[in-house]
Amino acid sequence: MRALVDNLPTLASELRFLFLKNPRFPGRLSDAPNVQEITVKAAANGPATAWWLPRIVDLSGIDLYHSPANILPRGLDIPSVTTVHDIMWLNQPHWCNSHVAGIVDRLFYSSGLRHALRRSTAIATVSEASKAEIVRHDLAPADRVHVTRNGVATQFRPTSKGPSTLQHLGLGPDARYILTVGQNAPYKNHPVAIHAFHQAFADRPDIHMILIQRRQSANTLRPLITKLGLTDRVHTPGTIDAEELIALYGSAQALLHPSLCEGFGNPLVEAMACGCPVITSDRSAMPEVTGGAALLVDPEDCGSIATALRSIVNQPDKAAAMKAAGLERAKAFDWREFANANLAIYRNVLEG
Template identity: 30%
Template structure:
């Protein structure tokens, strides 16, 4: 599990053989023993803040290895100022060796002319109007509260809008399916499973509203992708979201199901609010590009190589 043998067995041997000038791990896991100047990307430290949303093995693994690896890394890339502050506070890492490099939004999400409604799969076409969530099914994504908030919508909205939950199964996800059955929502809540990357723009654009009530993220790419597609977004007011989404989304307390449900009603029934979120969302999403992310990452490499 976690590719333990590859990360701490095979990879160090390969690095020793190759003798690279620099090693960059795009996640918080790297060999325990440093064999080259090392750059470590840390997306978030949710395992230190929400230990109950991971399995025991996951918690043990991350808590044992991430702090040690972070200490020996020559540079740490954090994907937001929020994550940067967490690294300083929770891992006791000096700010001097942390660099903030934001993630980007793929340009395909802005290219409206290349995506047509008929590009959706037959299953997606049959859904007509829907509220969308996209993400791995695991406790941190706060999907159970989203389902309960959806169940609290007025009947006419539930009848007009299905709730589409798109994404692969992660861990500790069985309660999500159980809740749907318990609330008798099996006909209104649809699980698509993992969606192929080339179908995502169409899936976003088919939605009337995108909702992302995650408890914590390091950056939060799906809300930005939805914003780029011209879809109004409701997201959490915690962790990175105020920093990344700013006024491009309606931010809510992810622990307050009543507020979430009320906000969904507002966006679905207030055309002026919905149009304002769409306009501001597109503008905000346009500030993040993978080209800029690559340029800033190269700058981090140059600090260590020259």
């Protein structure tokens, strides 16, 4: 979203843009002269937006509507573009939320996704793997689906600053650790990451694991960590800011990202841009995103993951080569190019 807001007005100065803004955002989203902003109290992906947006926002004079997060509002009578990051809510909903309380989420998101795929004039998605899944699901033909690959912010880069999180966790500045970053959802496969870490380093008390979870649930993984005897070695510090995350990437032995599925996988590119070796899954978008710069593993095979972890920790030359390869690969991802790719879709739809 930030990439679109920052880049579209200057990339297409002849077009006018209307940004719908959450009331919690202070000030203006953009100072560009071709931007108008309206504050909308409804949540961007909530029921009011999904079902009644044309009733709560005046869209007269708008020629194209872009919905950037999987769901297209109903009742639109103008051409539309929807960015569909993945379709897990359709083909693997239990990977998104396996709890009974998640039934409402499943109904909401699956219905919203189906509507977006059927009714959008064009579909944008963030990887070739995600496009293939959308087309395979047979709700949108291939000629309506376009890849707009994510970028990586320039702030993600190698740094000499040590992470202060280590001190807060009672670790020394030279502590060696494996880093895992991702939201607390089943498809992120964090229990398997912990099991693999235990298998790899049960006899290496000097190696730690730091798990950064968005939407962290303190009770979800703690019983497993305790059962494996890793209470003092697997750390879940909770929410951290971007600067601290960059420092953690830069000092980690490796990023372990064994997801079962990804539309893109932002931590992969962030880690590579910070000079962190990456271990990730051999399926979905992850091989495509890492482009030969990562170690690929079977995310359902703890032995495969453990072997990869040990190879990086025990072979400094291999880790150094992966760091260099990752830094080079990360150069391929640029948010301005992402905005340009979206703009190309807009122009195509407007001219169509």
